[in-house]
Amino acid sequence: MPTIYDIAREAGVSITTVSNILNNKGRFKPETVARVLEAVERLKYRPNFAAKSLAARRTNTVTLSALLTPESFDPLNLQYFGAIAQAVSRSGFNFLLHISHDLESFERFASTGICDGWLLMMIRRQDERIALLKELGVPFVSIGRPDEMEGVDIVDTDFEQTARLALEHLLALGHRRIAYLAEPLEFGYSAIRLRAYLACLKEYGLEGNADLVAETDGTEAGTVRALEALWSRDRSITAIITHDIPALTVLRTLREWGLEIPRDVSVIGCSDSPLAALADPPLTTINLYVERIAEAAAEALARRLQEPEAPPAHILIPARLVVRESTGPAPR
Amino acid sequence: MPTIYDIAREAGVSITTVSNILNNKGRFKPETVARVLEAVERLKYRPNFAAKSLAARRTNTVTLSALLTPESFDPLNLQYFGAIAQAVSRSGFNFLLHISHDLESFERFASTGICDGWLLMMIRRQDERIALLKELGVPFVSIGRPDEMEGVDIVDTDFEQTARLALEHLLALGHRRIAYLAEPLEFGYSAIRLRAYLACLKEYGLEGNADLVAETDGTEAGTVRALEALWSRDRSITAIITHDIPALTVLRTLREWGLEIPRDVSVIGCSDSPLAALADPPLTTINLYVERIAEAAAEALARRLQEPEAPPAHILIPARLVVRESTGPAPR
DNA sequence: TTGTACGCGTTATCAC
DNA sequence: GTGATAACGCGTACAA
Numbered sequence: 001m002p003t004i005y006d007i008a009r010e011a012g013v014s015i016t017t018v019s020n021i022l023n024n025k026g027r028f029k030p031e032t033v034a035r036v037l038e039a040v041e042r043l044k045y046r047p048n049f050a051a052k053s054l055a056a057r058r059t060n061t062v063t064l065s066a067l068l069t070p071e072s073f074d075p076l077n078l079q080y081f082g083a084i085a086q087a088v089s090r091s092g093f094n095f096l097l098h099i100s101h102d103l104e105s106f107e108r109f110a111s112t113g114i115c116d117g118w119l120l121m122m123i124r125r126q127d128e129r130i131a132l133l134k135e136l137g138v139p140f141v142s143i144g145r146p147d148e149m150e151g152v153d154i155v156d157t158d159f160e161q162t163a164r165l166a167l168e169h170l171l172a173l174g175h176r177r178i179a180y181l182a183e184p185l186e187f188g189y190s191a192i193r194l195r196a197y198l199a200c201l202k203e204y205g206l207e208g209n210a211d212l213v214a215e216t217d218g219t220e221a222g223t224v225r226a227l228e229a230l231w232s233r234d235r236s237i238t239a240i241i242t243h244d245i246p247a248l249t250v251l252r253t254l255r256e257w258g259l260e261i262p263r264d265v266s267v268i269g270c271s272d273s274p275l276a277a278l279a280d281p282p283l284t285t286i287n288l289y290v291e292r293i294a295e296a297a298a299e300a301l302a303r304r305l306q307e308p309e310a311p312p313a314h315i316l317i318p319a320r321l322v323v324r325e326s327t328g329p330a331p332r
Numbered sequence: 333m334p335t336i337y338d339i340a341r342e343a344g345v346s347i348t349t350v351s352n353i354l355n356n357k358g359r360f361k362p363e364t365v366a367r368v369l370e371a372v373e374r375l376k377y378r379p380n381f382a383a384k385s386l387a388a389r390r391t392n393t394v395t396l397s398a399l400l401t402p403e404s405f406d407p408l409n410l411q412y413f414g415a416i417a418q419a420v421s422r423s424g425f426n427f428l429l430h431i432s433h434d435l436e437s438f439e440r441f442a443s444t445g446i447c448d449g450w451l452l453m454m455i456r457r458q459d460e461r462i463a464l465l466k467e468l469g470v471p472f473v474s475i476g477r478p479d480e481m482e483g484v485d486i487v488d489t490d491f492e493q494t495a496r497l498a499l500e501h502l503l504a505l506g507h508r509r510i511a512y513l514a515e516p517l518e519f520g521y522s523a524i525r526l527r528a529y530l531a532c533l534k535e536y537g538l539e540g541n542a543d544l545v546a547e548t549d550g551t552e553a554g555t556v557r558a559l560e561a562l563w564s565r566d567r568s569i570t571a572i573i574t575h576d577i578p579a580l581t582v583l584r585t586l587r588e589w590g591l592e593i594p595r596d597v598s599v600i601g602c603s604d605s606p607l608a609a610l611a612d613p614p615l616t617t618i619n620l621y622v623e624r625i626a627e628a629a630a631e632a633l634a635r636r637l638q639e640p641e642a643p644p645a646h647i648l649i650p651a652r653l654v655v656r657e658s659t660g661p662a663p664r
Numbered sequence: 665t666t667g668t669a670c671g672c673g674t675t676a677t678c679a680c
Numbered sequence: 681g682t683g684a685t686a687a688c689g690c691g692t693a694c695a696a
Binding site for chain 3: 003004005015016019020023025047048050051052053054055056057
Binding site for chain 4: 013014015016017020026027028029032051053054055056057
């Protein structure tokens with residue numbers, strides 16, 4: 001691998017000149033620039049990452065932290081990865097993806113200074129990554145809301161709005177007995193969604209439905225159990241609001257029970273995972289605008305990196321209803 | 333961030349001692365070791381990645397390269413990511429995941445020397461990443477087979493065996509008119525699978541079925557078209573071999589046609605994507621032992637990094653049949 | 665067993 | 681405009 005000295009020699013200039021030209025600093029004779037660039041091309045020179053980082057005291061790199069959990073097989077995560085990769089690249093940073101199975105591997109990685117800042121996803125209510133990064137003084141943006149949001153930059157879906165979107169869609173179709181099947185409430189977003197939903201119920205004078213709430217433990221069996229609990233409590237339910245992944249199980253279980261969807265029961269998910277369109281019937285759900293979330297997160301981190309002392313931003317991205325075939329008029 | 337000098341001062345030793353103790357070199361008084369480790373702990377010192385890499389002329393880091401394509405939403409990819417992350421960590425390297433939307437972003441990243449070696453997945457028939465890495469002289473292992481395998485380390489599924497597994501399963505159930513629905517043949521693995529399948533047919537004296545082969549373009553509509561082509565060619569088909577993702581569409585389309593699975597038609601997929609178990613009915617498929625592939629790839633790369641001149645290895649990992657509910661006895 | 669000094673490849677500072 | 685030269689933080693001869 002050639003070094004900056006090789007280029008300087010080839011072009012007949014000093015390494016300072018090479019460095020400055022490559023980093024667009026100062027003004028140089030077009031001729032000099034040409035000679036340098038030509039040498040770079042010929043020798044296929046690329047500045048060494050380690051040396052550059054060490055000297056500049058910044059790596060110009062941003063890392064996305066994802067967790068490795070059994071539940072995290074939702075292909076929606078792949079959409080997030082892709083969208084964030086693009087958004088970060090566009091904002092001029094190198095992009096890295098780090099998958100940690102435990103906090104230790106995250107810590108080892110985070111404290112070596114391989115990146116300037118972090119994007120955190122799959123946020124938990126008491127996310128240890130946040131505590132760690134705060135302590136280390138490493139800039140980051142949280143994609144999702146932890147319990148303690150004080151002093152942290154946050155980008156998240158506007159779950160208050162998704163709750164409204166789902167409820168209003170069902171109300172417009174004539175549904176009144178609406179159940180809510182929550183994902184494990186230990187997941188921050190699940191707790192937030194439920195709270196928003198309950199508030200929304202109240203707004204529409206439907207507090208009665210607050211009884212029709214169940215929680216799955218995240219497994220298929222758990223979802224079936226939650227559904228059974230709901231059904232044994234009230235057989236007049238005509239619609240269910242849930243998340244995309246449990247919705248798949250709900251769809252199948254209801255059909256096994258001899259119910260037809262949406263004739264007998266309407267089902268609406270949330271997140272518009274790629275799985276939603278593949279479901280049978282295709283699932284009505286809420287699209288989160290993953291690209292906008294990615295864009296906002298990348299921007300927020302870029303700003304934080306530039307102005308370390310700026311006040312933390314809390315950005316909520318609106319979502320949109322995607323009507324497919326799992327919802328229909330309430331049975332009479 | 334504290335440096336090695338801070339630790340040396342805190343522990344009352346030289347930086348050499350700190351460095352050696354941290355890297356397990358030489359023998360030291362237990363007392364000295366304790367003092368150093370205690371200082372490290374107290375100041376939360378971690379060797380700086382850039383400085384370490386620069387001095388050692390190696391980064392001790394391995395990167396997995398994934399491509400960003402519309403088709404790549406299969407959650408199986410997430411399993412690969414996780415398994416490879418773990419395997420690489422276990423083999424003592426830092427793990428990075430790089431998602432590239434184009435060759436340029438890959439090249440920019442690969443030529444800065446941020447990692448010692450690469451693991452390549454989602455291999456294409458003429459994969460430009462392979463050409464680039466070869467030219468750069470950067471060590472890598474290809475997870476999947478490109479057309480030109482000469483001189484490259486390869487770890488892949490034994491598709492010759494998966495073909496046999498699927499065919500034998502169906503034959504044992506009494507099927508004789510078996511169709512094959514291939515993924516786009518521009519994907520290397522798809523071409524390899526088809527070739528292996530045709531060879532397997534011949535072995536069983538079933539060359540007649542070679543007519544019952546169709547190719548999807550990877551979209552849902554394309555899969556439906558391929559299925560229609562198959563059906564218009566021969567209505568006596570009782571079983572279909574395909575990949576997991578198109579299998580989902582096949583399942584749904586056949587049901588729309590009024591066919592029951594597996595009573596009227598058996599369907600078998602390949603790859604045991606997390607989606608397979610969620611399908612309706614749950615899909616019989618071939619499990620690829622993702623963990624073993626990951627393990628083998630990480631090992632192969634570690635060996636290559638240690639012995640740059642070792643002869644290239646071509647490792648094929650056997651798979652296993654997973655019988656669920658989409659296959660059954662042939663209708664009489 | 666410990667300390668000094670140099671080198672890794674780059675950027676930053678400051679002089680010319 | 682261009683060029684010396686001193687960091688950057690760590691590993692490692694080599695000397696003590």
